[in-house]
Amino acid sequence: MKKLFIILCISMGALTACKKDSKSVENKLSEAQENDLFTLTGDFIYYADAAVLQTSNEIYGVALDEKMHELDKAVKPYKKDxxxxxxxxxxxxxxxKPASEEGWPYRLEIKEILKVEKPDTIKQDVIKLGN
Incomplete structure (x- = not known):
């Protein structure tokens, strides 16, 4: 019984040690990807000194710089509100993002605007309240 317990402890120790190694490899990969450019498609809004890009599975704050203002000018003709x-x-x-700031975990710095799409006029996913 004592031998079984020792073997079980050694096995668990080996498994957890391997688990830590895979996490460090994943962290290095994610850090490397942060330095690269990503192509992202999502819904963009700039309103009251805040810019946001909402993709299908993430929400990002967007850095308020020259490229963001260029994108805002490109989307203005399509906005009704x-x-x-x-x-x-x-x-x-x-x-x-810095730990001292509020907001989403990542911020995007726009490098290139690839496409601005005309909104789907049939899609009605906003509820407006009238007086």
Missing amino acids: VTDMIKVTIKAKKIK
Whole structure:
């Protein structure tokens, strides 16, 4: 019984040691990807000094720089309301936000605007309250 317990402890120790190694490899990969440019498609909005890109599975803050203002000018003709989100495709650098700041874990720095899409006029996914 004592031998079984010792073998079990050694096995568990070996498994957890391997688990830590795989995490460090994954962390190195994600750090390497942060330095690369990503092509992202999502809904973009700039309103009251805040810019956001919402993809199908992530939400990113967007750095308020010259390229972001260029993108905002490109989407303005498609907006009916200031709060409308317009589908765009961009190349951006993903930057981890400082721990001292509020917001989403990553911020995007737009490097290239690839496409601005005309909104689907049939799609009615906004509920507006009338007086």
